[in-house]
Amino acid sequence: MKTPISRIKRGNAEEFFAWAFFNKYPSELKEEEMSEMKAMLQECERRYGWELAGGYSTGVRPMRINFDRIQAWYHPLWYYAGILGLRLATRSTMQLMGFTYHGGEASGGLSYFHCPPPARPGQLLDAGKVVEPSRALPVVLVHGLGIGIAPYVQFIRPELELLLSMALCID
Structure with missing residues (x-):
């Protein structure tokens, strides 16, 4: 090496x-x-x-x-069953956090999660003042071989919570 x-x-x-x-x-x-x-x-x-x-x-x-x-x-059958269980649990966790799963042939073999913005966003407020919506680029996480995105959920969740906590809105 x-x-x-x-x-x-x-x-x-x-x-x-x-x-x-x-x-x-x-x-x-x-x-x-x-x-x-x-x-x-x-x-x-x-x-x-x-x-x-x-x-x-x-x-x-x-x-x-x-x-x-x-x-x-090869690995024993329980190993593969555990990986499948982890993938399904991760998919459910991501869906509970508001992400939509896209995968299979409809996406050309690429599987991904997408968290859409609110359907009808209100005004963002900071200390009572209207704040323009962010023009920040989306976060794209690409990973290689392994057990899927399960190791990344611990990083995705706090970022998502921060983003949602800042989205105070008035209709």
Whole structure:
């Protein structure tokens, strides 16, 4: 994992750049892709002060999730049942906080929660004075692999409570 930069040679960096930017092995790159990759590598050397030696270190391998061999393993059934239960509990919690769940084929395979603004907002007041509605951008939380958004609920709830507590309105 933590390979010192001194052990990484130009061939190793080219192997990583070919995968990262072109999703190919270096031998599969077309001539123009090879030149672009080498230009990017030279720019990184210049910008970050790298001095990569020529050649290839056989003991240094980049981690390339779609090229490397998959080492799969299983968990007991109770583990998968627990994850499903956690996902369902999280979905219910988010719905109780006012979020709407969207998922499946209707959203192109992307699942997400949305908290719409009030249907008919009143005037916001601060110390008896009317405050213009916020033009702040929405918060978008994107997460990767794991057990879903359950770990983030503890961060979402206080933010939502703060937002709702500031929304005093008069009809």
